Amino acid sequence: MNSAVRTRAGVTMAGAALLVGGLTACGGADGGKGADAKAHDPVEAVKASYLKTVAAKFAKAELSTVEKDGKTSSQSGTKGWYPSGHDVVLKGGGEPDSRSIMMGDTVYTQLDKPLKGKTWMQMDLSKDGKPGVRLNEDPAEYLAMLLGQQKLTHVGAEKSDGVDAQHYKGSFTNADLLQADESTKAMEEKNRQYLRESVKHITAFEVDLWIGADGYPVRVDSSSTDDKGTSKTTAKFSDFGRAPAVQPPPADQVVTFDAVMKGVDADLEQVDKDLAQADKDLEEADKTLRDAGLPGLRR
Numbered sequence: 001m002n003s004a005v006r007t008r009a010g011v012t013m014a015g016a017a018l019l020v021g022g023l024t025a026c027g028g029a030d031g032g033k034g035a036d037a038k039a040h041d042p043v044e045a046v047k048a049s050y051l052k053t054v055a056a057k058f059a060k061a062e063l064s065t066v067e068k069d070g071k072t073s074s075q076s077g078t079k080g081w082y083p084s085g086h087d088v089v090l091k092g093g094g095e096p097d098s099r100s101i102m103m104g105d106t107v108y109t110q111l112d113k114p115l116k117g118k119t120w121m122q123m124d125l126s127k128d129g130k131p132g133v134r135l136n137e138d139p140a141e142y143l144a145m146l147l148g149q150q151k152l153t154h155v156g157a158e159k160s161d162g163v164d165a166q167h168y169k170g171s172f173t174n175a176d177l178l179q180a181d182e183s184t185k186a187m188e189e190k191n192r193q194y195l196r197e198s199v200k201h202i203t204a205f206e207v208d209l210w211i212g213a214d215g216y217p218v219r220v221d222s223s224s225t226d227d228k229g230t231s232k233t234t235a236k237f238s239d240f241g242r243a244p245a246v247q248p249p250p251a252d253q254v255v256t257f258d259a260v261m262k263g264v265d266a267d268l269e270q271v272d273k274d275l276a277q278a279d280k281d282l283e284e285a286d287k288t289l290r291d292a293g294l295p296g297l298r299r
Contacts, residue, residue: 042152042168045211047184050143052215054082056241059139059216061086063236067093068229075137078243082191084136085246101249105132108249118255133197139237142220144195146170146209147181158210160219161236165210172205201226216240 053059061079066072077088083104091097099110105126111119125132135141146152152170159165177199181187187195199205204225212218220235248254
């Protein structure tokens with residue numbers, strides 16, 4: 001092979017190598033972007049986080065809410081889910097700080113002052129034998145509202161309170177919320193139906209969600225609107241699966257709401273009796289004075 005042929009052959013081989021290399025590089029770059037996009041696909045990310053969160057059962061929670069009337073309230077403590085539960089200190093809203101424990105439909109409120117020697121009041125939220133319907137503002141619930149939501153978008157990698165996380169964002173209508181998990185089917189059917197009942201009053205819902213590198217939601221900023229107005233909440237979660245389980249207060253320290261109301265009714269009944277007796281005594285005193293020719297007590 002002469003030098004010209006060798007030169008042309010070398011150039012051809014070099015060009016082919018560059019072309020193959022270029023195509024490989026382009027394929028690798030696109031493949032990387034594709035893999036990254038798939039890894040942070042909102043629907044898949046939320047589903048994976050939901051399933052992991054459900055298994056954890058409990059987490060520490062810090063919530064701050066600007067209520068519809070403009071007042072600010074907060075919760076701090078432990079949240080649980082399936083069944084809904086919490087052990088939190090409630091602050092703000094124009095009320096004294098108080099501790100609340102909820103287990104399913106049973107709520108225990110710590111009293112400022114002992115009542116009949118008891119320090120906790122128990123209330124049943126169920127009605128006519130049916131579970132009470134409400135939002136618990138726990139991490140599993142926030143994720144459940146976003147299951148299968150195609151309107152949720154991936155914003156990008158960010159830090160949330162120093163934690164590496166992926167940021168997702170979306171705005172949803174009532175119809176969107178009622179369709180949550182229709183495509184993913186990650187929830188148990190009873191939980192899906194309960195969620196639908198809990199959100200049917202919401203007309204608009206906006207959310208920013210941060211999912212940490214460990215797959216758990218670390219922060220949720222949300223705005224919820226119904227016919228009474230809009231409330232905004234910032235919720236931060238941590239210690240998934242490590243937070244202590246929610247436990248009821250000691251039974252001997254609990255008085256039921258019904259018993260309290262019966263006591264109040266009894267007290268009011270006694271007040272009525274005392275007032276009636278006082279009125280009778282006043283009437284008799286008035287008669288005595290008038291019989292004596294003195295001015296009476298009544299005019």
